[in-house]
Amino acid sequence: MSTTIAPAKGKLGILTPGIGAVSTTFMAGVEAIKKGLGEPVGSLTQLGTVRLGKRTDNRVPKIKDFVPLAGLNQLVFGGWDIFEDNAYEAAVNAQVLEPELLRKVKTGLQKVKPMKAVFDRNYVKRIDGPNVKSKGSLAEKAEMLMDDMKTFRAANGVDRLVMIWCGSTEVFHRPAKVHQTLAAFEQGLAKSDPDIAPSQVYAYAALKSGVPFANGAPNLTHDIPALLGLARDQNVPVCGKDFKTGQTYMKTLLAPGLKARMLGCSGWFSTNILGNRDGEVLEDPGSFKSKEETKLSVLDQILQPNLYPQLYKDLYHSVKINYYPPRGDQKEGWDNIDIYGWLGYPMQIKIDFLCRDSILAAPLVLDLVLFLDLAQRAGMKGVQEWLSFYFKAPMTAPGLYPEHDIFIQLMKLKNTLRWMRGEDMITHLGLEYYD
Numbered sequence: 001m002s003t004t005i006a007p008a009k010g011k012l013g014i015l016t017p018g019i020g021a022v023s024t025t026f027m028a029g030v031e032a033i034k035k036g037l038g039e040p041v042g043s044l045t046q047l048g049t050v051r052l053g054k055r056t057d058n059r060v061p062k063i064k065d066f067v068p069l070a071g072l073n074q075l076v077f078g079g080w081d082i083f084e085d086n087a088y089e090a091a092v093n094a095q096v097l098e099p100e101l102l103r104k105v106k107t108g109l110q111k112v113k114p115m116k117a118v119f120d121r122n123y124v125k126r127i128d129g130p131n132v133k134s135k136g137s138l139a140e141k142a143e144m145l146m147d148d149m150k151t152f153r154a155a156n157g158v159d160r161l162v163m164i165w166c167g168s169t170e171v172f173h174r175p176a177k178v179h180q181t182l183a184a185f186e187q188g189l190a191k192s193d194p195d196i197a198p199s200q201v202y203a204y205a206a207l208k209s210g211v212p213f214a215n216g217a218p219n220l221t222h223d224i225p226a227l228l229g230l231a232r233d234q235n236v237p238v239c240g241k242d243f244k245t246g247q248t249y250m251k252t253l254l255a256p257g258l259k260a261r262m263l264g265c266s267g268w269f270s271t272n273i274l275g276n277r278d279g280e281v282l283e284d285p286g287s288f289k290s291k292e293e294t295k296l297s298v299l300d301q302i303l304q305p306n307l308y309p310q311l312y313k314d315l316y317h318s319v320k321i322n323y324y325p326p327r328g329d330q331k332e333g334w335d336n337i338d339i340y341g342w343l344g345y346p347m348q349i350k351i352d353f354l355c356r357d358s359i360l361a362a363p364l365v366l367d368l369v370l371f372l373d374l375a376q377r378a379g380m381k382g383v384q385e386w387l388s389f390y391f392k393a394p395m396t397a398p399g400l401y402p403e404h405d406i407f408i409q410l411m412k413l414k415n416t417l418r419w420m421r422g423e424d425m426i427t428h429l430g431l432e433y434y435d
């Protein structure tokens with residue numbers, strides 16, 4: 001049985017709270033690809049394929065030909081930021097892409113002028129800017145965001161919207177009473193409850209407007225009962241949290257491999273130097289705590305020390321990020337991994353990943369917005385666990401542990417696409433080939 005999927009007709013508006021390094025690299029990249037100036041490397045929706053039927057059937061369409069995704073020419077960008085720079089100026093400041101390339105896509109990027117942000121310095125301590133909604137309660141600010149969306153929709157002739165948080169990492173906070181029910185949350189908005197973070201006001205405004213929402217940062221945001229309930233009530237798909245790009249991506253490649261061969265691990269020391277604005281924000285211990293939580297959770301979930309105490313019970317895991325301006329967006333991440341084999345004999349693995357943070361993140365933004373839009377047109381609502389593939393801390397149904405192994409995540413993603421189109425799931429059992 002296949003699900004009914006509405007066609008991807010008309011324009012799809014992509015709204016990003018935060019017009020910084022990641023979001024402008026994404027927008028500039030899409031404009032460049034449309035002009036034939038580059039390839040969408042790193043994007044599963046643009047380059048990936050999905051095998052259908054038996055291995056002998058030779059049916060391997062591109063994902064974008066198999067499910068009806070919006071095309072790059074149908075995308076329109078907008079967003080909010082505390083700074084007034086348009087997306088071209090913000091991209092120049094971010095220093096991720098070459099000035100020459102940016103000049104070629106300048107016209108498109110200049111049109112993206114940030115709307116006034118909902119901001120609170122208690123949640124992001126290291127930066128401040130003038131382009132903010134200064135008056136009104138949080139409830140009134142949520143209304144203003146909903147009006148911004150309506151205005152954007154009308155001004156750009158957009159049929160559907162998706163919102164993806166590409167704003168700075170907010171300080172760590174646990175769910176409070178105000179986050180438990182929609183009624184408590186709405187009362188909290190009216191009273192401007194300090195436990196409600198700006199990113200939660202954006203998420204609320206999106207869900208109330210029927211707009212799918214993704215969270216690229218580790219903040220709590222919509223991972224609370226009040227907003228997850230709202231997403232289901234409004235039939236809106238959501239996903240998060242924290243793009244899985246550099247060091248954690250490497251971890252989710254390597255750790256399943258160690259476990260697959262029953263090799264032990266006594267220590268995993270990870271450190272990074274990073275010099276962009278994200279690195280500056282993460283200098284604040286509160287923002288770093290949000291990041292640390294998502295980065296640390298991965299190994300425990302993959303290695304399952306409760307099931308394999310001889311291998312992982314005493315694992316020492318540490319993650320550090322150091323702000324180091326000379327490197328800008330070109331992060332360097334080191335991992336020292338102490339492993340052991342047969343009879344406990346020790347070995348070491350070293351990784352030195354000289355990566356580019358936003359170059360890794362931009363294709364994830366593209367895939368997420370296209371897949372969330374697809375999910376909405378397919379009538380899927382609430383947490384989209386099949387998009388775990390993209391996140392460091394995948395959101396799940398309550399009581400369910402997240403699946404971090406990237407290959408299981410990819411299988412789940414592709415099986416979900418097969419399920420949407422009424423194709424057989426692929427289990428990799430393959431006994432039929434030997435009958």
Ligand SMILES: NC(=O)c1ccc[n+]([C@@H]2O[C@H](COP(=O)([O-])OP(=O)(O)OC[C@H]3O[C@@H](n4cnc5c(N)ncnc54)[C@H](O)[C@@H]3O)[C@@H](O)[C@H]2O)c1
Nearest residue numbers: 018020021022081117167168169217243245277278357361
């Ligand atoms: N690049 C990666 O590989 C990667 C990986 C995982 C997560 N992330 C997360 O993605 C987010 C964006 O990263 P980036 O490198 O683009 O950071 P950035 O600092 O370049 O951009 C973030 C932008 O958000 C704006 N902002 C902050 N609070 C806001 C608010 N309340 N409303 C509107 N705008 C707001 C800031 O002014 C800034 O321009 C960060 O939270 C980062 O931790 C990035």
